[in-house]
Amino acid sequence: MDFEHEVMNCVEQLRLERKMTIQEITNGVISRRNYSRYVSGEIPINLEILTKLLGKLGVPLYEFVFYMTNKNILSNLDESFFLDLIRNEQYEEAYKRYYQVIKDKELQSIFATRTIPICITLMLYKLDKMSLEDVKKITSRIIDLKEMFQKKHLNDDEIESLNLYIRICNEQDKEIIADYLLNMLFCDDYRLICAHYDFCRMLSYLIVLSIITEHPNQEKYDKKQIKRVIDAALDFFSRAKFINYDILLFEILYKYIKKNHIDNKDIIFYYISTILSTNDQEFLNGKKFTITKEDMDVYYELLKDNTFLNANIYERIVNHELE
DSSP states (O other): OOHHHHHHHHHHHHHHHTTOOHHHHHTTTSOHHHHHHHHHTSSOOOHHHHHHHHHHHTOOHHHHHHHHHHHHHHHOHHHHHHHHHHHTTOHHHHIIIIIHHHTTSOOOSTTTTTHHHHHHHHHHHHTTSSOHHHHHHHHHHHOOHHHHTTSSEEOHHHHHHHHHHTTTSOHHHHHHHHHHHHHHHHOTTOEEOOTTHHHHHHHHHHHHHHHHHHOSOTTTSOHHHHHHHHHHHHHHHHHHOOTTHHHHHHHHHHHHHHHTTOOOHHHHHHHHHHHHHOOOHHHHTTOOOOOOHHHHHHHHHHHTOHHHHTSOTTHHHHHSOOO
C-alpha cells in the first residue's frame, strides 16, 4: 500500500469515527466521486485537498501526520527494524534477522513504496547476492527522480529512499538530488511533509553534505555554498540532538577537511568526541573510523583548552571559514 493510499485510509477512518457523511466532508472541497477515488487509491491525494479535508474533520495537519505514521509503524515493526539496520549499513544483520520475515509479505508500512524495496535491493547487492546491473534496473523502477521532484514537498518514504539511493546511484542523479534538497532546505516554496520532520530534515542535511563535499568537480559546489550548508546543519544538529547521528555529520566533515587539506582542529575534536561519547554499541557495530595519532593529539590538546570547552557547541566552526 503506497503512502497516499494509506493517508486516505486514515482520513476515511477519522470520518467514520466522527460519524460524518461523505457529503459533509467533501462539501466545498471536492466531489463525492473524487473522494471515493482518493479512498480507493485510484488517484493520489495532494497536500491542498488533504489539508481542506482535515479542516472539515477538525484535525491539524501535523497531528494527523504524526498519528497516521506512528499507527502505521507500530503495525509494521519488522519493516521499521529492517530499515534501521540497512540505514546503519548493517546488511548482514538485516538479512539474518528480518529479511526472511519481510521478503514474501505484502509491505504495508509508510516506507513500503520506495524505501523498503530499495533496502532489499541495496542489501542483496552489498552481500554479493545481486549484480550492480540488476540493482540499477530495479532501482530505476522504484525511484523516478523526475516524477518525484515535480512537486515541492517530500514525505518520510521519499527522504528515506533518497538517503539509501545515493549509495548506488550515479553522479548525475546525485547532483539532481542535492540541488533539489538544497531548495528544500533553504527555499520557502519547498516543504517536508513528514511525521518525523526533524529526523527527515537531519537526513536531508546528511544527504546534501555527503554529495557536495565528495563531488569530483570542485567547481560544481563552491566553498561558500558548502560552508552555508555546514553552518545550517551544525545549527540544526545542535538543537535537534539526534543521538549517534552527530557521528555521521562529523564523519562527512572530517573527510572533507582531510580531502581538501584544511586545518580545522575543531572538526577533528568533535569527530573523535562523538565517536567516544556514544553509548549505543549496536550503532557502532561494524563501523571503522580512520583516526591518526596526530588527530588524537589534537583531541587531547583541545581537552585542555578552556576557551574552546566553554564556547557554545560548534560555535567556533560556524564562526570560522573552512579554508
